[in-house]
Amino acid sequence: MIDLKTENLLINKEVNENLEIILNRKAFSNGYIFYGPEGIGKKQTAIKFIKEIFNKYSSNSNIEKKFLDNNHPDFLLIEPTYFLKGNLINRSEAEPLKNNKGTIRIEQIRNLKTFLGQKSIESLVKIVLIDDAHLLNEAASNCLLKTLEEPANGIFILLTSRLNLLLDTIISRCQLIRFKSFSYKQLDIFIRNNLDSSILDIYEEIDLQDFINSANGSPGKILKDIKLWKELPKEIKEKLDFPLSDNLEILRITKIISEELDIDQQTFLINFVQQKYWAKTKNRKIIKKLEDLKVYLKGFIQPRLAWEVTLLKIAIEDL
Secondary structure (H helix, E strand, O other), X not given: OOOOOHHHOOOOHHHHHHHHHHHHHOOOOOEXXXXXXXXXXXXXXXXXXXXXXXXXXXXXXXXHHHHHOXXXXXXXXXXXXXXXXXXXXXXXXXXXXXXXXXXXXXXXXXXXXXXXXXXXXXXXXXXXEEOOHHHEOHHHHHHHHHHHHOOOOEEEEEEEOOHHHOOHHHHHOOEEEEOXXXXXXXXXXXXXXXXXXXXXXXXXXXXXXHHHXXXXXXXXXXXXXXXXHHHOOHHHHOOOOOOOOOXXXXXXXXXXXXHHOOHHHHHHHHHHHHHHHHHHHOOHHXXXXXXXXXXXXXXXXXXXXXXXXXXHHHHHHOO
16 A cells, blocks of 8 residues: 655645744644645644644653544544435545545534533643534534634644635634645655555556656645556556547447546546646647546546547547
């Protein structure tokens, strides 16, 4: 499995220096919003920040273990949830539903008010981490706003890749911590230092620069894309020097794509092919057709039909 070596995380220097100042001064705000692209280390940085806060307020030496066990009495993680067979479960507990982003509901925010109302056990403060805060529904957002307005012995840290989806009134009550995208050079060093040895065979299949170029500065996206690449059937990988021109070959490949790939894999494939097409043809009409294909898939149009129509149109465009 491809995973991030947390001890080798890319450090956003500006963010790191900002948080160090906050820790050294113990000048904590009631709320923080860590925002920036997905897969750029916001959650890992937040966890590290929270541990450092607890270390300043607690002499307990088991903080690390309690975090790993998700068993620290003064820490609460709130993440998107959804219903599975009538039960409300956290997103991290529902791997089969990974394509569903989930929702943060008002009941979860009400529960955190109970959490904050209890006396701290091992620290002078309680800390609440809200992952993917842009997935708060309207009722939950309004409830959170009221909680932020009330004095409490708690610190809130909201993580989001979609700052524009948060209420302006919530944003105004929090200190913003921006996570910027990393440079090509930083990502190149990162990918070579953090790939498991079992994945080095990718070097023989494709240039890793393709993954870096499509990552939008996100190390997490690189790792996710490499994992998706490894899962692609060999027959599809061999046809990535699109555009295809043979109609029968197009029909055969689209059958494989629609039957063997889930929507995440198909979206990755579209993005990857777009990059290949652009490098090869510089044809904006082809890129637009692939963008339309993503819209069709999100709109639950029959995948095989959507792929067939798109690739056949591209074959005509490329003549």
